[in-house]
Amino acid sequence: MADSQDIDLNSSEFYINRELSHLQFNIRVLEQALDDTHPLLDRLFFLCIFSKNLDEFFEVRVADLVHQLTFNRELAGIDGLHPAQVLDEIYAMCSTTVARQYEILNDTLLPQLKDQNIHFLRRAEWTDEQRLWIRDYFDDNVQPLISPIGLDPSHPFPRLVNKSLNFIVALDGKDAFGRQTGLAIIPAPRSLPRTLRLPDELVPEGEDHFVFLSSIIHEYADELFPGMTVKGCYQFRVTRNADLDIDHEETSDLASALEDELHSRNFGEEMRLEVADNCPDELITFLLRQFNLDESDLFKVNGPVNLGRLIEVIDQINRPDLRYPPYTPGLPKNVNFKKSIFESIRAKDTLLMHPFESFTPVVDLLREAAKDPGVKAIKQTLYRTGAKSEIVNALVDAARNGKEVTVVIELRARFDEEENLYLANRLQEAGAVVVYGVVGYKTHAKVMLIVRKEGNQYRRYVHLGTGNYHAGNARAYTDYSFMTCDDSICEDIHKVFQQLTGMGEVMRVKKLFHAPFTLHKRLIQLIDREREQAEAGNKALIRLKANGLTEPKLIRALYRASQAGVRIELVIRGMCSLRPGIPGVSENIEVRSIIGRFLEHTRVYYFLNGGNDEIYAASADLMERNLLRRVETAFPIEANKLKERMKAELEIYTKDNTQAWILQTDGSYVRVQPGPEDEPISAQSWLLDNLAASTGTSQA
Structure with a gap:
């Protein structure tokens, strides 16, 4: 092992970019859509969550990077990457991953749903009876709410709401005023569901049939432009910067300032354009120009432009066999809440x-x-x-x-x-x-x-x-x-x-750790204490569970502890800037991420402390914002029975071999698989079996 004194722990090679790590988490979420240990409708749920997560990533994280470039604040992070480099990698990763998302939907989930008599109908698949019902729905619910916008000098390109469904329409002919612009925009009514379940009397018994609002608008787009010919109608969606910008020094009333800012969230700077993949290049170029975006901001998609809205259909399908079985949350057996x-x-x-x-x-x-x-x-x-x-x-x-x-x-x-x-x-x-x-x-x-x-x-x-x-x-x-x-x-x-x-x-x-005052300092002290135990030849162990780990000083303290021989087991759900497995730096550190039925959210800090172990639960993740710029608390669990219980619950996460992903030195993740002789272990299933009152079956 290299002498730890010769290693500069500030070196950028020892850190993973937080934004790229965040994307890796979202990719792990998407992978759940292919995991047939999850029920089918829950796999669709994961696909939708991926879409929602990616929306927020562009609204906040990408927007922040673009903001840094716009105002010439191109400071490299601890990983050494400048904002422009990070954006290039984000666009490359997202381009590949979004294409994979639609492949999973079209080639795997929709066919498997169809096998279960759950159909998402294309227009060519509508029966005559269904077409009549859909026509009535368009006449009664859609057309009265639509305001198509022909584009000409007196009707400039409209200001479209963040993440709203819209259509760009290519037209031929002249309207009643003799205008011949050739283009129009149809904003879909925001109050209408994006997916409609057809009435039971219009479908075979035991089946569920759905149609997309986008299909309905496509079908009847020509009726919105009487006397003209619709040459093409293509859906698109723009994602905007949705982070609120409030100057605290200039604000005397935070509530009033927020109320003013909330409206502007819908019309922030454009970050991403999603458009149907069959849209002609000239129309895509037109849209990019209107939104001041370039090719790297463009995502051509083979399906609905907002897959997050598909989540609405899950609760409309009465198929308990395709969902996780219900369970009843338990209560501690030794606590009687029937009294006061x-x-x-x-x-x-x-x-x-x-x-x-x-x-x-x-x-x-x-x-x-x-x-x-x-x-x-x-x-x-x-x-x-x-x-x-x-x-x-x-x-x-x-x-x-x-x-x-x-x-x-x-x-x-x-x-x-x-x-x-x-x-x-x-x-x-x-x-x-x-x-x-x-x-x-x-x-x-x-x-x-x-x-x-x-x-x-x-x-x-x-x-x-x-x-x-x-x-x-x-x-x-x-x-x-x-x-x-x-x-x-x-x-x-x-x-x-x-x-x-x-x-x-x-x-x-006395007992709490309290951010922004003592939590950061005390965590580093506890890590250093564990390092001193290892240097003295004693067994040393740190287990930390959180949603994110990015704070540089904390990471360096963990590196120093690893160099001294401390075994460090980290369960970090999302972004992690620590790079494990580096010889002489972090070979004693394992980082795993658990993705399952439930969203992992507990924050727990455990230190062996020479056998007099200490354990804390907290509201804070191990990130700069939580430790230094938020009010947070970490509280000790001191009763012996509760400590032993929490230790067991934390340890089961370190043994999970069915829903765990291990972070590699290069920043990628590899899913853990039980060996031929290994007992499959799922932390969430174990917790359901041991804590919930009843589970039916403990799938998690």
């Missing part, structure tokens, strides 16, 4: 792992607090919650019942800003005090504090989580919930809220 939840928490700390265990106790804790006459105050952070949130309903009830309710709402939670503005207004109208966190630092911590008078004294209860207060997410994402009345942790959370809602110097906390 406050009584249960006083008896022992409670740990829940969602979705395998129920999120209901978290909601019930707040509901009980809203009604309990002993509860005097509730403080809560909200990041992503949901428009019909039971959590918000309980907070509203608490405020109306005279509790002192304080809610820290993060208005800048990307793509949830509008919903959070609505929730903030609703809570304020109920009498809650609503604050919007700290300027320049997103409040990403998931914390709830309840103050209850018991006898002659006040007792505090807290809930801490790795995920959002969102019941829907709690059924789809893996996350931890922790409920305790530990005095030190409760006092720490009290101080966190003081800093969020008031002003003053940094407050010293």
Whole structure:
């Protein structure tokens, strides 16, 4: 092994570009569409999620890189790549991957769905009866909402909404005013579904037939231009920069500034053009010119331009045999929530792992607090919650019942800003005090504090989580919930809220790690402590689970620990800038990504610490934004039984050999396959079997 003192850990060769790593994650999602261990409709779901993820990638990440180029801020990242180089690689990867996505749809999923009597009909396949129904639907629902736009000097190219479905139409002939421009644009009505399920009476029994809105508009496009001939009609879609640009120093009212910016999100700078692959070159050139894009920004697709909207059909198909079997989330066997939840928490700390265990106790804790006459105050952070949130309903009830309710709402939670503005207004109208966190630092911590008078004294209860207060997410994402009345942790959370809602110097906390103040520093200290154990000849082990790992100082600390002989096992779902397997640097580090039925979302930090192991759950990923520019919490799990449980749950992820992908030194991922003598292990299936109340079958 090379002398570690001779190796410059700042060298760009030791780091993977975060954007390209992010794309690699999305490619792993797409690969699930080909994995026949998933039920067929869930494979279609993964295909749709890939499309949605890629939309956001262009709206935010590509937009940021283009912005850097536009304003001459071409600074290389820790990986040494400049924005222009990263964009070139992104376009090359996306061109290949998008083509593969449509191949999977057309050559694999649609034929297999057809074999299951689920048909997506082309126009030539419509029966006479179906055609009559579709014609009526066009007359009654589509045509009244469409406003075709002929292009001429008085009708310039329209400003089209981000990701909206549109058609460019080639025309022949003159209109009623004698105009002969030859081109028109048809914006599809945004209020209509992109895929229609035909009525049961029009299809054979036991079958599902769907038609695309785009097919209907294609079929009747000529009727939108009476007296003219439609020579061609081609769908297209433009993706725009959707990141909000708010100058915090110039903004006196964040809520008002956000309301102004939200409208502009639909009309940001163009980032990508998707167009039907049969569209003539001259029309594609025309569109590229209108959007100020070039060939690298163009994606020709063989199918609907927005496959993300296909997700709408899944719930319209009553085929439980083609979905994962339902399951009932469990509850810890040694916790009795039938009594007062406050009584249960006083008896022992409670740990829940969602979705395998129920999120209901978290909601019930707040509901009980809203009604309990002993509860005097509730403080809560909200990041992503949901428009019909039971959590918000309980907070509203608490405020109306005279509790002192304080809610820290993060208005800048990307793509949830509008919903959070609505929730903030609703809570304020109920009498809650609503604050919007700290300027320049997103409040990403998931914390709830309840103050209850018991006898002659006040007792505090807290809930801490790795995920959002969102019941829907709690059924789809893996996350931890922790409920305790530990005095030190409760006092720490009290101080966190003081800093969020008031002003003053940094407050010293006892047990929590608290970003942006102590979390980054303490994580590096714990990594260094493990390195010192290895240097002393002791066994040393670090296990970290997060959604992303990109922070350079943390990565260098892990490299130094690896050089000293620390075994480091990382479970990183998405982007990872650490490059494992480099001789003399990271050969003791393994990085794996788990992609399965549920979205991996838990953040857990484990350190062997010479046998006196420490384990933390957290709201923070291992990224610059989380550790340095957000309000985050990491909280210790100290009860021995809970520690042992979390260690076992974390360890099973390191043994997964059916849904795990291992990061290679070159930045690619290879899927793990069990050997002939190996027992197949799926972490998510294991958790379903061991934590959920019933699963039917534990496919995950």
